[in-house]
Amino acid sequence: MAIEARALVKRFDGTLAVDGVDISVPAGSIFGILGPNGAGKTTTLRMLLGIIDPDSGTRRVLGSENPHAIAHRIGYLPEERGLYPAMKAVDAIAFVGALRGMPRKQGRERGRELLEEHGFGYIADRQIRQMSKGQAQTVQLLATLVHSPDLVVLDEPFSGLDAISQGRLEKMIRRLAENGTTVIFSTHVLAHAERLCERIAIIAGGKVPFHGLVATARDRLPPQVHLETRHIEGPWRDALPPGTEPQLKRGGGALFDFSLTGQVEPLLTALIEGGAGIETLSIERAGLHDAFVAIAGEAAARALDEETGGGAAR
Numbered sequence: 001m002a003i004e005a006r007a008l009v010k011r012f013d014g015t016l017a018v019d020g021v022d023i024s025v026p027a028g029s030i031f032g033i034l035g036p037n038g039a040g041k042t043t044t045l046r047m048l049l050g051i052i053d054p055d056s057g058t059r060r061v062l063g064s065e066n067p068h069a070i071a072h073r074i075g076y077l078p079e080e081r082g083l084y085p086a087m088k089a090v091d092a093i094a095f096v097g098a099l100r101g102m103p104r105k106q107g108r109e110r111g112r113e114l115l116e117e118h119g120f121g122y123i124a125d126r127q128i129r130q131m132s133k134g135q136a137q138t139v140q141l142l143a144t145l146v147h148s149p150d151l152v153v154l155d156e157p158f159s160g161l162d163a164i165s166q167g168r169l170e171k172m173i174r175r176l177a178e179n180g181t182t183v184i185f186s187t188h189v190l191a192h193a194e195r196l197c198e199r200i201a202i203i204a205g206g207k208v209p210f211h212g213l214v215a216t217a218r219d220r221l222p223p224q225v226h227l228e229t230r231h232i233e234g235p236w237r238d239a240l241p242p243g244t245e246p247q248l249k250r251g252g253g254a255l256f257d258f259s260l261t262g263q264v265e266p267l268l269t270a271l272i273e274g275g276a277g278i279e280t281l282s283i284e285r286a287g288l289h290d291a292f293v294a295i296a297g298e299a300a301a302r303a304l305d306e307e308t309g310g311g312a313a314r
């Protein structure tokens, strides 16, 4: 495990920000911490990094119980972005590397390489103040990677980036994991976690109601069946869950939407042998958004949706 945290608790002046969080992140994996504003994501990441200490609980990061002892093996993109506006990109990257123990000259060289590799060579000698927000954020992100860390911790890395830059960042995260780096990131946009992570922790109100494989979270809900038939009635209707109502189609036939409660094969047999006249049939696993609603509750899901402007979380 790259990270193992047990029963982390943090209180700020009477606010219980984190209330017994457990997190296990396998080495070399991509792990997402999902939750709405104020859920406790940043506080959890800061405790893992040793920026703040938990009131109680234990944490072991890269095999050490003292996060400061392994700081040089960690790259961290904090939620609050900021590089010195007067610095050039390569110097800003080398500066962050120096904070993690990397010689400046080497940091500048590696910084230039990283910028080139990611298609940003053209801003290597440009000052941060002359950059767009997205460019500056990319420079800061590359700065977290300059010393080739074993663990990369990214707090809301997608916020403020346009769709193309978000896609580029997803690719970058995948590439890091392919090369053996462990990546943990927080987000309130479920789609990123759904595409990138094998494992997630859902955090709401400082607690973690779910921790584990994305597939397991999605399996909390039955798969959804969407069936289109030429006929409306027949013995095959008995194979559908009780109370499933047809939506009648204009040209004849009907649509049925229901949860798959049993096995697929007996359903198919009943539909075919019962003469339903299947026109289309899809059986899909629940999405992470629906799983999030089932696990964290409507209120937390609504908070996510509000942050992402509605359907973007899906």
Ligand SMILES: Nc1ncnc2c1ncn2[C@@H]1O[C@H](COP(=O)(O)OP(=O)(O)OP(=O)(O)O)[C@@H](O)[C@H]1O
Pocket: 012, 013, 015, 016, 017, 018, 035, 036, 037, 038, 039, 040, 041, 042, 043, 044, 079, 188
């Ligand atoms: N330094 C602090 N002093 C007092 N309260 C704090 C402090 N840091 C966080 N909190 C409170 O702890 C709770 C959790 O905050 P945290 O920043 O961890 O949430 P988050 O999930 O990262 O949210 P966001 O997505 O908005 O960054 C919030 O209620 C917040 O107001």
